[in-house]
Every structure is written in structure tokens, then in C-alpha cells.
Amino acid sequence: xxENKILLEIKDLHASVGDKExxxxxxxxxxxxxxxxxxxxxGSGKSTxxxxxxxxxxxxxxSGEVTFNGHNLLELSxxxxxxxxxxxxxxxxxxxPGVTNVNFMRTAVNEHRRHRGLEPLNAADFLKxxxxxxxxxxxxxxFSSRGVNVGFSGGEKKRNEIFQMAMLxxxxxxxxxxxxxxxxxxxxxxxxxxxxxxxxxxASIVITHYQRLLDxxxxxxxxxxxKGRIIKTAGKELAREIEERGYxxxxxx
Amino acid sequence: xxxxxIYAPAHNIEGGFRCRVPLKxxxxxxxxxxxxxxxxxxxxxxxxxxRLYEEALQVIGIxxxxxxxxxxxxxxxxxxxxxxxxxxxxxxxxxxNPFRTDEKIEITVEAGASADIVIMxxxxxxxxxxxxxxxxxxxxxxxxxxxxxxHGGVIDNRINLSLDGPHAECDISGxxxxxxxxxxxxxxxxxxxxxxCHSRELFKGILDNSATxxxxxxxxxxxxxxxxxxxxxxxxxxxxxxxxAFAQPQLEIYADDVKCSHGxxxxxxxxxxxxxxxxxxxPLKEAKVLQQLAFAYxxxxxxxxxxxxxxxxxxxxxxxxxxxxxxxxxxRNCC
Numbered sequence: 395x396x397e398n399k400i401l402l403e404i405k406d407l408h409a410s411v412g413d414k415e416x417x418x419x420x421x422x423x424x425x426x427x428x429x430x431x432x433x434x435x436x437g438s439g440k441s442t443x444x445x446x447x448x449x450x451x452x453x454x455x456x457s458g459e460v461t462f463n464g465h466n467l468l469e470l471s472x473x474x475x476x477x478x479x480x481x482x483x484x485x486x487x488x489x490x491p492g493v494t495n496v497n498f499m500r501t502a503v504n505e506h507r508r509h510r511g512l513e514p515l516n517a518a519d520f521l522k523x524x525x526x527x528x529x530x531x532x533x534x535x536x537f538s539s540r541g542v543n544v545g546f547s548g549g550e551k552k553r554n555e556i557f558q559m560a561m562l563x564x565x566x567x568x569x570x571x572x573x574x575x576x577x578x579x580x581x582x583x584x585x586x587x588x589x590x591x592x593x594x595x596x597a598s599i600v601i602t603h604y605q606r607l608l609d610x611x612x613x614x615x616x617x618x619x620x621k622g623r624i625i626k627t628a629g630k631e632l633a634r635e636i637e638e639r640g641y642x643x644x645x646x647x
Numbered sequence: 648x649x650x651x652x653i654y655a656p657a658h659n660i661e662g663g664f665r666c667r668v669p670l671k672x673x674x675x676x677x678x679x680x681x682x683x684x685x686x687x688x689x690x691x692x693x694x695x696x697x698r699l700y701e702e703a704l705q706v707i708g709i710x711x712x713x714x715x716x717x718x719x720x721x722x723x724x725x726x727x728x729x730x731x732x733x734x735x736x737x738x739x740x741x742x743x744n745p746f747r748t749d750e751k752i753e754i755t756v757e758a759g760a761s762a763d764i765v766i767m768x769x770x771x772x773x774x775x776x777x778x779x780x781x782x783x784x785x786x787x788x789x790x791x792x793x794x795x796x797x798h799g800g801v802i803d804n805r806i807n808l809s810l811d812g813p814h815a816e817c818d819i820s821g822x823x824x825x826x827x828x829x830x831x832x833x834x835x836x837x838x839x840x841x842x843x844c845h846s847r848e849l850f851k852g853i854l855d856n857s858a859t860x861x862x863x864x865x866x867x868x869x870x871x872x873x874x875x876x877x878x879x880x881x882x883x884x885x886x887x888x889x890x891x892a893f894a895q896p897q898l899e900i901y902a903d904d905v906k907c908s909h910g911x912x913x914x915x916x917x918x919x920x921x922x923x924x925x926x927x928x929x930p931l932k933e934a935k936v937l938q939q940l941a942f943a944y945x946x947x948x949x950x951x952x953x954x955x956x957x958x959x960x961x962x963x964x965x966x967x968x969x970x971x972x973x974x975x976x977x978x979r980n981c982c
Contacts, residue, residue: 448926452918476928488923492941501937502927509928541941558927 398425401597402447402467402566407458408622409446415456416442418622424566424597431600431608431633434619435641440601441485443619444570447599448482449475463565476502477509479565479596483555483572490542495554498542499524499561506562527560531587549580556587567591568599573607585610605637618644671954673703673735678722680714681748690722694730694760703733703952708750710774712742720750726760726788733763735955738770745773745800753781756788758812763951764792767959768799772827775801784844786812793949795959796823796831797966805834810844810872820849822946824966825858825890832861835879839872839905848879851946853939853967854890861893866907868900875905883913884942886935939967 402424409417416439424430432440446453447460449472460467465478490498503523504514515523528535531553543551552572559567569588573581588598588611600611608616608630616632617624618641626632626644636644677684694700708720726732740746756762770776776799784790796802808817823831837846852860862881883892894911916938924934943963950956 450922471931472922472925473928473930476926482926484923484926488919490920490923490938490941492944493937498924498927498929498937501929501933502924505928505930505933562928 398427398594400424400461401426401428401463403459403461405459405461407443407446407460408456409442409453409458410456411442411453416453416622417446420458420619420622420624422617422624424599426595426597427593428615429592429598429600429611429613431602431613431616431630432619433602433616433633433636438619439622440619441570442622444482444568444599444601447475447568448472448480473505476562476564477506481559481562481564481567483552483559483567483569485570485572485574487543487546487551487555489544489546491544493542494539495542496521496524496538499558502558503561524561528557530560530590531556532583533557548575549577549584552576552580552584553587556584556591560587560591563591563596565596566599567596568601569611570601571603572600573602573604581607582610605633608633620645673705675705675707678706678708678720680709680711681718681720689720691725692723693725694727694732696727696757697729698727699730700732703735703955705735705737708736708738710740710742710744710746710748710770712744715742715744715746717747717749720748721753722751723753724755724762726754726756726762728757729759730757731761731763733765733952735765735767737767738776740770740774743771743773745775746770747775748777750776750778751781752778754783754790756782756784756790756815758785759787760785761789762791764790765950765952765955765959766792766794767797768795768802769797769962770799770802772798772800772829774799775803777803778805780804780806780808782806782808782817784808784810784812784815784817786841787814788812789815790817790819791949791951792817792819793946794819794821794833795946795963796821796825797962798824799829799831801830803832803834807836807838808846809838809840810846811840813841813843815841816845818847818949820946820949821851822943822963823850823852823860824943824963825852825860826855828857828859830859830861832863834861834863836865836867837877837879839866839868839875839877839902841869842872842902843874844872845876846878848881849946849949850881851943852881852883852892853886853942854883854892855886857887857889857891859891859893861895862911863895863897864909865897865899866909868898868902868905868907870901872902873904875902875907877905877907879909881911882942884939885913885915886939936964936967940964943967 404420404422407417407420500520533553613630618626682688683690825831864879866877868875881894892913896909896911898907921934947960
């Protein structure tokens with residue numbers, strides 16, 4: 395069977411904060427249509443990997459290559475990565491008082507359109523699009539006029555992340571502990587939202603500590619990250635095994 | 648109120664000045680080179696007792712090249728008992744002369760009256776404008792004032808506010824946008840002379856290049872002024888290492904049953920917010936503008952007329968985008 399096109403290819407990626415090396419040789423290939431889960435104990439580098447892929451500049455890439463959809467990802471600014479189709483759902487979404495959700499998203503969507511050579515959406519079309527995407531995560535329309543994430547509960551913030559993902563239609567979405575701080579209902583809504591956005595030509599990286607999220611978003615591959623390296627890769631059954639046995643058997647094996 | 652004054656239509660004003668602020672139903676008075684258009688005299692406005700004025704009164708002060716010398720402008724606003732009115736005070740410069748203007752504004756708000764004032768300062772880099780505001784509030788009077796310093800070489804606002812009767816309340820806020828070598832100074836002396844008055848001040852500034860801003864805020868609570876509530880805040884956003892902001896909050900409290908606070912911060916743009924916006928595809932430059940607008944919003948939001956608020960927000964945005972910085976002079980169609 396012919397394999398799908400490669401979307402993201404990470405080769406021997408090393409990254410540091412200050413003098414401290416956090417990623418110590420990551421190799422990862424993600425193809426269109428795939429969902430990869432990344433698990434691992436606290437401090438193993440999961441969030442660093444997502445931040446490096448999104449272009450956060452307080453991490454220094456010291457060596458390695460990242461190719462995304464034919465581009466050298468590491469040369470691109472965070473906004474260029476977004477235009478090319480990278481989306482990071484933040485573990486701790488940022489509050490931006492004074493910038494309404496609607497203005498924030500209209501600016502973002504129109505910058506994406508500009509990058510594709512399209513005219514900005516008019517107000518009516520934009521609101522229509524926004525409403526339809528809000529439905530995906532069962533978000534109350536009143537949230538659109540509120541400051542970005544300001545006064546949102548943990549669950550509302552995560553819904554807002556997935557709503558933004560729906561608006562921007564990324565090729566590769568990176569969900570950094572999207573399940574943290576969610577109750578069961580919010581988890582179901584968020585995960586269902588992510589599943590609705592799945593297409594044959596996009597892919598996801600799901601970073602999580604728990605099997606629970608992976609009951610909803612079923613991964614094709616599960617990786618275990620430890621001390622900045624991927625130390626084990628297997629099918630979805632690995633997540634269940636980690637849930638039962640922890641990481642020690644992998645780390646010590 | 649000002650029935651004896653001329654409400655000049657915009658096309659009578661030299662230089663093709665167009666003020667786009669006039670709100671539906673607002674009245675305008677022009678002060679040309681220090682005097683009321685037509686009479687050249689100081690402005691003296693009296694809002695009648697018990698009358699609620701629906702219309703806003705807009706006073707547009709303009710300096711022209713005909714009088715490049717230093718001038719003194721004076722105006723008085725008297726809000727009689729139980730009256731309620733809205734004022735918009737704008738100052739502009741028409742020519743690029745190095746103008747110096749000294750202005751005295753007296754505002755008296757009698758018992759139970761309410762004054763809603765927006766002050767818009769939009770001059771040019773060579774303009775120096777010193778304004779002293781002498782404000783007195785009688786018992787149960789209320790004053791809401793927003794001072795927007797959009798552009799000017801050296802702008803100095805000195806506000807003396809005296810709460811003379813119980814249950815008077817005031818809310819004064821300011822937003823100043825300063826760049827190049829501009830200097831803006833706001834000095835407030837808020838005197839709580841009697842019990843049970845409330846005052847609230849919020850001043851915010853955005854400074855770029857080697858601009859300088861000063862804030863001196865004194866709250867003085869007299870010995871008898873029990874149950875006073877007085878709050879003061881000043882926050883500055885510095886966009887450049889060479890920009891300087893000096894904040895000096897002072898509380899002098901001689902009564903023992905009061906609630907008072909003050910706070911001052913100087914900070915930079917928030918890196919986490921910038922990254923968050925960029926990760927959604929908003930370019931750095933735009934993300935910075937959005938963040939500055941968000942910073943300014945708390946003051947703009949104090950403007951009670953939604954229409955005026957929107958115009959001031961758009962003027963602020965254009966200023967932050969650097970649309971005024973190309974020309975040294977004030978933009979004639981600025982707002």
C-alpha cells in the first residue's frame with residue numbers, strides 16, 4: 395500500500411533554553427491523515443517540542459532539521475508557520491484583555507487569506523463563518539465579543555483553542571495537553587471538535603499524560619518522550635499500557 | 648446655555664478644517680487663537696439649573712499662523728444645580744509655528760449637577776500647551792473626565808480638583824500617546840475636603856522613541872473627610888529603551904476611616920501575548936498594535952458616548968500605526 399505524503403519530518407532535533415539542552419535528538423515523521431500521540435513523564439520535553447515547532451523564540455535550536463510541507467520550518471517566523479498550516483493549541487492559553495475574540499480572529503483569518511492572495515472576508519461572511527465554527531465546540535456566541543480568554547474558565551479556554559483551530563484549518567495541529575484542566579464533558583466536547591476537523595490531508599500531534607483523551611482522539615502512533623528523546627514508538631495500545639504500568643518499564647527496559 | 652455664541656459651520660473655518668467628531672445633534676463653538684470666534688473673548692458657558700442637556704457641546708480650540716505669539720486662553724464652565732451636560736474640548740494647531748499656549752479652564756459643578764467631559768489634545772511637535780484645570784465639585788455633584796493626549800510637542804496638564812460637598816464624585820482618566828522627543832505631563836491634585844466623596848483616576852501612556860511622560864498624582868484627604876474613597880492608577884507602556892516614564896503617586900491622608908489606594912507600573916509589551924497572536928498568523932507588527940490598543944482600551948472605554956468612543960479608538964489606532972508621524976504637523980482631518 396502506498397503511504398501518504400510526508401507532512402512533517404524532524405531529524406535529530408536539538409534545542410536548549412539557555413545552557414540547558416532539553417531536546418536531545420528528536421526524530422519524527424508525520425504523514426497526512428495521521429494522528430500521533432506524544433506521552434512521557436513531566437520534564438521530558440513535550441511542551442518544548444511543541445513550542446519549538448510553533449516558533450517560540452526563547453528556545454534555541456542547536457542542531458537538526460525540521461521540514462514541513464516542503465519548507466524549512468526553522469527558518470520561518472511564528473506567523474509564517476501559522477500561514478503554512480501549523481497550529482499550536484496552548485496548554486495555557488494566553489489572556490489578551492481589550493482584544494475581543496472577534497477582532498483577534500478576524501485579524502488572524504484575514505492575514506491567512508492575504509497570504510493566500512485572497513481578499514479579506516466582509517463582516518457578514520466572517521460572522522457567519524465564526525458562528526458555524528463556534529458550533530463545532532458548542533461555544534456560546536456571546537464569547538465572541540469578550541476579550542480573548544479573559545475570564546474564561548479552563549474548559550472555555552480550551553474550547554476557544556479548538557475554535558481557533560477550526561477557523562484557521564491547519565495542516566498540522568499540535569495539541570499541547572489540551573485535556574489538562576478539563577472536566578469529562580468539556581473533554582468530550584473538545585475531543586469531538588478535534589475529530590470533526592480531521593481530514594485526509596491534515597495531521598495532529600496530541601501531547602497528553604492520559605489515556606482518557608486518547609479514548610476520544612484515537613492515535614495511529616504513540617511515542618514516549620524521555621529526557622529529550624523518543625525512546626519508544628508503538629501503536630495505540632501503548633497508551634493503555636502506560637496508563638496501567640507507568641513509564642518505568644520503558645525507561646528501564 | 649451658550650445661546651449667544653456662534654456655532655460656526657465647519658466650512659467657515661480657514662484652512663479647510665474638517666472636524667469629523669461632531670456627533671449627531673452636538674453644538675460646536677470655535678475658539679480661534681485664544682478667543683471665541685467672532686468676539687475674541689474668553690469662553691463663559693453656563694448650564695442652567697435643573698436642565699438636562701441632550702446635546703454635547705464641543706469647543707474646538709484652534710491656533711493659526713496669524714497669531715504665532717504666546718497666547719493665553721481662558722474658559723469657564725458652570726454647571727448649575729441639578730444640571731447635566733456633556734462637553735468635548737478639542738485643541739488643534741493649524742500651522743507649523745512653534746506655538747505656546749497657556750490655557751486656564753475653570754469648571755464648577757454645583758450641587759447634584761453632572762458633568763461629562765472629553766478632552767482631546769491633538770497638536771503638533773512644535774506646540775507647547777499648558778493647561779490648568781481648576782475644578783470644584785459641590786455636594787452630590789459628579790464629574791467624569793477623559794483626557795486624550797494624541798499628539799503634541801510639550802503637553803502639560805495640571806488638574807486641581809476640589810471635592811467641596813459631601814457625596815461628590817469624580818472619575819478622571821487620561822491616555823497619552825507620546826513618541827519622538829515629545830513630552831507629556833499630567834499633574835493631579837485631588838482634594839477631599841469633606842466626608843463621603845469618591846474619586847478615581849486612571850492614567851495610561853504609550854511611549855515610543857525617546858519620549859518622556861510624567862505623572863504626579865496627589866490625593867489629599869483632609870481630617871474631616873471620613874468615608875472617603877480615593878483610587879489612583881498610572882500605567883505606562885514603554886516601546887523603546889530610550890523612552891522614559893516617571894510616575895509619582897502621593898497619598899496624604901489625615902482622616903482615619905477611608906479607603907485609598909494608588910498604583911503605578913511601567914512595563915513593556917507582553918512577549919507571551921505577542922507569541923500567542925503570532926502563532927495564529929498575526930504578524931508581529933500587527934500584534935504589537937493590537938496589544939497597544941488593548942492597553943489603551945481601559946481609558947477609551949470610559950468615554951460614555953459609544954459613537955465618540957469609537958472615533959477616539961480609531962484615532963488612537965491611527966496614531967499607534969504611525970499614520971501621523973510622517974507629517975510634523977497635526978493632521979487637519981484627524982478625527
